[in-house]
Amino acid sequence: MSEESKETKLIRQLDRMFHDHCVVMQAAWIEWKHGKGADAAMQWIENTLDGPGMIPSDDEPWATEAQAYYDANRSEPFPQCYCGRPSHIAHMSEGYCCDEHYRIGSAKAKDSPATAREGG
Numbered sequence: 211m212s213e214e215s216k217e218t219k220l221i222r223q224l225d226r227m228f229h230d231h232c233v234v235m236q237a238a239w240i241e242w243k244h245g246k247g248a249d250a251a252m253q254w255i256e257n258t259l260d261g262p263g264m265i266p267s268d269d270e271p272w273a274t275e276a277q278a279y280y281d282a283n284r285s286e287p288f289p290q291c292y293c294g295r296p297s298h299i300a301h302m303s304e305g306y307c308c309d310e311h312y313r314i315g316s317a318k319a320k321d322s323p324a325t326a327r328e329g330g
Contacts, residue, residue, distance in 0.1 A: 234258045272296060278307070 234254055242251035259265045272278035281287060281296035288297040289305035292315060297305025299312050302319060306312035 231258065281307070 238251040238254035241254060242248050245251070256265070266273040266279065268274065270279075272282050277298060278296050281298045287305075288300040289303065291297045291305050291307035291311055293307060293311060295307035297307050299306040299309070301312060301316065304315055304319070306315055
């Protein structure tokens, strides 16, 4: 098998996996809105995660906070907030976990000597 065909096969496999994960989320949404409600909808999500052993353990970092868990574990996380929490706001190569920390960080950046030298 040539290298190109291996790459093509991998791309097709990843495409199918991504597609199926999107369809699972759509099915869960349909179950929630038009089926048996939120608990039945979550069964779609749980089954998708449980099969390959992807349900987070409660002792994993941020496993009890959905936004922080997502921020820390996404494929390309933003830089960590200065407070140590995962970030979901990115600005000027910095990461912030909340609007308050973004405002504080932005104000500090405006007052820093480096920003003054750059003309900002």
